[in-house]
Amino acid sequence: MTNTLPQEKSAPAKEPPVDLARLDRILEEFKSAKGALIPILQRAQDAYGFLPRTVLNHIAYKARVPLADVYGVATFYAQFHLERRGRHLIRVCDGTACHVRGAPRNIEVLEKNLGLVPGGTSADYEYTVEVVYCLGSCGLAPVAVMDNQVCGRLTPEGLVRHLKTLA
Amino acid sequence: MPLEMTTSAVAMANIVINGRRIQTLPGQTVLQAATAAGIKIPTLCHHPRLPAHGSCRLCLVEIEKQRALQPACTFPVSEGLVIRTDTEKLMVERRFALQMILSERSHYCMFCPASGTCENSDCELQRLCYDHGLNCWEYTPHYEKRWPVDGTRQYFVMDHGRCILCRRCIRACSSIAANHTLGVHQRGTHTLIGADDDVPFGRSSCVSCGSCLQVCPTGALSERNSAFAGRSADFKRTKAVCLGCAVGCGIEALVRDNHLARIEGDWEAANGGLLCAAGRFEVLQPRPPRIRTPLVREKGKLAAASWDRALDCVAQKFRKAERVACLASPRLLNESMAALTLFFNETMRTNEVALLYGEAPPLDLGAPAGLADVADSDCIVVIGGNPMEHQRVVGYLTRRSLDHGGKLVLVHNGSTSLDGYADLHLELEDISHPAASPFERLRATYHLRASSLTRLKHMVETAERPIVLYGSGLSTTVYVAMRTLPSRARFLPLIAGTNTRGAVRLGLSARPVNGEILYLMAADDLPDHAPLPTRQFTVVHAAYQSDWTDTADVVFPALMWAEKTGHVTNLEGKTLEVKPVMSAPADVLPAWKVLLQLSERVGRSLTYEDICTFAGSR
Numbered sequence: 001m002t003n004t005l006p007q008e009k010s011a012p013a014k015e016p017p018v019d020l021a022r023l024d025r026i027l028e029e030f031k032s033a034k035g036a037l038i039p040i041l042q043r044a045q046d047a048y049g050f051l052p053r054t055v056l057n058h059i060a061y062k063a064r065v066p067l068a069d070v071y072g073v074a075t076f077y078a079q080f081h082l083e084r085r086g087r088h089l090i091r092v093c094d095g096t097a098c099h100v101r102g103a104p105r106n107i108e109v110l111e112k113n114l115g116l117v118p119g120g121t122s123a124d125y126e127y128t129v130e131v132v133y134c135l136g137s138c139g140l141a142p143v144a145v146m147d148n149q150v151c152g153r154l155t156p157e158g159l160v161r162h163l164k165t166l167a
Numbered sequence: 168m169p170l171e172m173t174t175s176a177v178a179m180a181n182i183v184i185n186g187r188r189i190q191t192l193p194g195q196t197v198l199q200a201a202t203a204a205g206i207k208i209p210t211l212c213h214h215p216r217l218p219a220h221g222s223c224r225l226c227l228v229e230i231e232k233q234r235a236l237q238p239a240c241t242f243p244v245s246e247g248l249v250i251r252t253d254t255e256k257l258m259v260e261r262r263f264a265l266q267m268i269l270s271e272r273s274h275y276c277m278f279c280p281a282s283g284t285c286e287n288s289d290c291e292l293q294r295l296c297y298d299h300g301l302n303c304w305e306y307t308p309h310y311e312k313r314w315p316v317d318g319t320r321q322y323f324v325m326d327h328g329r330c331i332l333c334r335r336c337i338r339a340c341s342s343i344a345a346n347h348t349l350g351v352h353q354r355g356t357h358t359l360i361g362a363d364d365d366v367p368f369g370r371s372s373c374v375s376c377g378s379c380l381q382v383c384p385t386g387a388l389s390e391r392n393s394a395f396a397g398r399s400a401d402f403k404r405t406k407a408v409c410l411g412c413a414v415g416c417g418i419e420a421l422v423r424d425n426h427l428a429r430i431e432g433d434w435e436a437a438n439g440g441l442l443c444a445a446g447r448f449e450v451l452q453p454r455p456p457r458i459r460t461p462l463v464r465e466k467g468k469l470a471a472a473s474w475d476r477a478l479d480c481v482a483q484k485f486r487k488a489e490r491v492a493c494l495a496s497p498r499l500l501n502e503s504m505a506a507l508t509l510f511f512n513e514t515m516r517t518n519e520v521a522l523l524y525g526e527a528p529p530l531d532l533g534a535p536a537g538l539a540d541v542a543d544s545d546c547i548v549v550i551g552g553n554p555m556e557h558q559r560v561v562g563y564l565t566r567r568s569l570d571h572g573g574k575l576v577l578v579h580n581g582s583t584s585l586d587g588y589a590d591l592h593l594e595l596e597d598i599s600h601p602a603a604s605p606f607e608r609l610r611a612t613y614h615l616r617a618s619s620l621t622r623l624k625h626m627v628e629t630a631e632r633p634i635v636l637y638g639s640g641l642s643t644t645v646y647v648a649m650r651t652l653p654s655r656a657r658f659l660p661l662i663a664g665t666n667t668r669g670a671v672r673l674g675l676s677a678r679p680v681n682g683e684i685l686y687l688m689a690a691d692d693l694p695d696h697a698p699l700p701t702r703q704f705t706v707v708h709a710a711y712q713s714d715w716t717d718t719a720d721v722v723f724p725a726l727m728w729a730e731k732t733g734h735v736t737n738l739e740g741k742t743l744e745v746k747p748v749m750s751a752p753a754d755v756l757p758a759w760k761v762l763l764q765l766s767e768r769v770g771r772s773l774t775y776e777d778i779c780t781f782a783g784s785r
Contacts, residue, residue, distance in 0.1 A: 037521050053364055056364055057364065065365045066341070066347035066348075066350065067339075067347075067364050067372075068347060068348060068349055068350025068352075068361065068362060068364075069347075069350050070364075071350065071361070071363065071364040071365060072350040072351050072361075073350060073354050075352050075353045075354065075365075076351075076353070076354045
């Protein structure tokens with residue numbers, strides 16, 4: 001850890017205000033730990049649903065890690081998200097097995113039903129759709145995981161039915 | 168053979184490179200051992216002044232009993248290593264590495280400022296390709312992808328299309344400048360060098376020290392001022408001293424056709440290659456028109472005149488004058504300072520000689536610290552100064568010490584860009600009389616409370632290599648208290664004005680002067696300081712046109728910093744030799760020569776020996 005940020009950067013204008021008290025409690029837990037950037041980012045993402053710029057700035061400032069490094073780690077790992085995500089996470093598989101058994105049609109139906117913006121999140125921030133390549137359940141192809149619940153042998157109709165149960 | 172061999176008591180390691188037996192120190196890398204033995208291993212991401220990284224795979228070598236090829240720049244030597252650096256297998260691997268690098272971005276040399284021929288290319292990648300006989304792309308680069316170009320920085324441009332992600336810039340930013348602005352963002356083929364949280368470089372925490380520019384091996388970072396002005400080999404490269412402030416950093420000036428094109432930090436000097444934006448870039452910015460001949464005011468207008476006429480005109484005025492006053496820029500070299508002091512004190516018999524600006528605190532507080540010691544200190548006290556603004560390289564070195572776990576005690580009022588780093592922040596008290604007029608309060612006096620002083624002392628006492636960076640304007644009691652710090656504390660004065668320390672040694676300081684004639688020795692300074700005193704006749708000795716020369720009665724042309732020869736005394740008290748990097752216009756003389764001629768005409772002539780004796784006696 002280095003002595004880096006002279007002062008905390010102010011939040012970008014377009015970002016809604018973020019309550020940093022929760023982050024401060026997380027940072028307090030890791031106060032004496034060295035090299036704890038990834039666990040801090042994970043906990044922060046759990047708390048906020050994603051990693052707003054204000055949160056990254058605050059972590060850099062409080063943990064005394066260069067902001068460029070915080071941003072570098074957050075953009076390196078696929079598990080970290082810098083854009084706001086939907087309340088429900090739907091991960092649809094488009095791996096080889098799912099693809100040949102009709103996954104593209106399922107994805108098309110999802111996109112149409114949820115009105116997704118680029119980035120895979122619906123305009124009302126209710127749903128985020130991620131297309132993944134293999135969930136390790138090829139026997140159930142085509143498969144999707146909706147809020148940690150595995151749904152196999154999906155048809156477009158079945159998919160819509162499942163969506164309704166999510167809300 | 169490595170120098171360390173003869174000096175160190177540590178057991179040597181015996182290794183074999185390309186069949187040659189080499190003795191080396193454990194702790195050295197294979198690359199260092201090979202370089203010391205004169206064996207060349209190609210490198211790209213490696214830079215001798217930066218921590219090793221081992222990402223480009225150009226320095227791969229074969230080491231017996233190692234499963235795979237190993238990068239020489241990160242592989243430590245140990246007893247009995249048998250290494251080969253020149254096999255056909257390695258050439259194939261290196262060519263492959265180069266082909267992969269070329270395939271990633273648009274390395275389209277024809278439009279790159281760093282491109283050149285085999286012998287004079289500024290691009291290390293291009294040179295390696297020539298060396299390894301690459302004459303075609305084995306993997307077609309995908310030119311359809313548009314890599315961004317970031318031109319938001321004032322002095323240099325980043326073209327991501329030419330970046331090879333060697334991370335030299337990142338390492339320079341963190342380990343040389345201790346600024347930590349740059350980092351690697353994203354991953355895989357999307358990887359980009361970025362600043363802070365991916366803001367444009369020009370709006371980031373970058374301080375434009377240019378360290379990244381100096382180490383970039385390709386044309387990814389190119390300076391606006393010197394891009395396409397020629398290859399490095401086309402320029403005359405001269406080691407010189409930066410006269411921007413009292414630090415006196417070592418620079419290398421690149422000059423072509425008597426035109427100053429680029430400044431680089433001198434790796435061998437005390438600043439270790441580090442410069443600030445003022446020293447590296449601002450000095451190359453356009454200046455006002457140059458004064459090339461003496462000018463004399465006739466019928467209200469300044470007109471060009473011969474040296475004889477101008478000198479006669481001034482000498483005549485000087486002979487008649489009751490009192491002549493002189494203000495001198497602290498950018499003058501020791502020789503000119505000495506000539507000036509001698510001329511006015513001895514020839515003109517006046518004490519009205521002062522500096523235009525520039526302050527130095529007491530210089531005898533304790534053992535002096537050198538620039539090189541700052542980065543190694545474990546506790547730095549900054550009291551009554553702002554190195555990040557006025558002695559920026561000292562500021563950067565201070566922050567480098569913090570990266571190694573050093574403590575920072577900041578004593579000042581107001582705010583500086585070091586504020587966020589301080590482990591202890593103490594306030595100074597303004598004890599100048601509140602009712603004093605602005606003139607009397609020309610300089611406020613600051614005092615430190617006894618309780619604060621105790622806390623400061625405690626921090627210094629618990630440190631092993633404490634360094635005190637102190638400015639002027641503090642109360643006597645503070646300076647007295649600083650003398651009582653433990654004797655291992657060392658002191659570096661934060662002096663304002665380039666050669667103020669040299670001037671102080673000759674008895675000059677910044678103070679008001681009075682006289683009917685004012686001799687303003689402006690050198691290459693421009694008016695942005697206090698207004699000049701009232702006078703009837705003004706002689707200005709200046710390199711550039713300004714308000715000063717416009718209102719003068721006689722103007723003498725002066726040398727600018729890059730044309731001067733002589734010596735300067737920096738804030739450490741070291742006398743640095745100043746050598747010219749370019750030649751002066753035909754009719755421009757050094758200031759001391761002009762003063763010698765003037766003294767002859769006034770009737771009490773001085774000689775060069777007088778000046779040397781005077782300068783040497785102090």
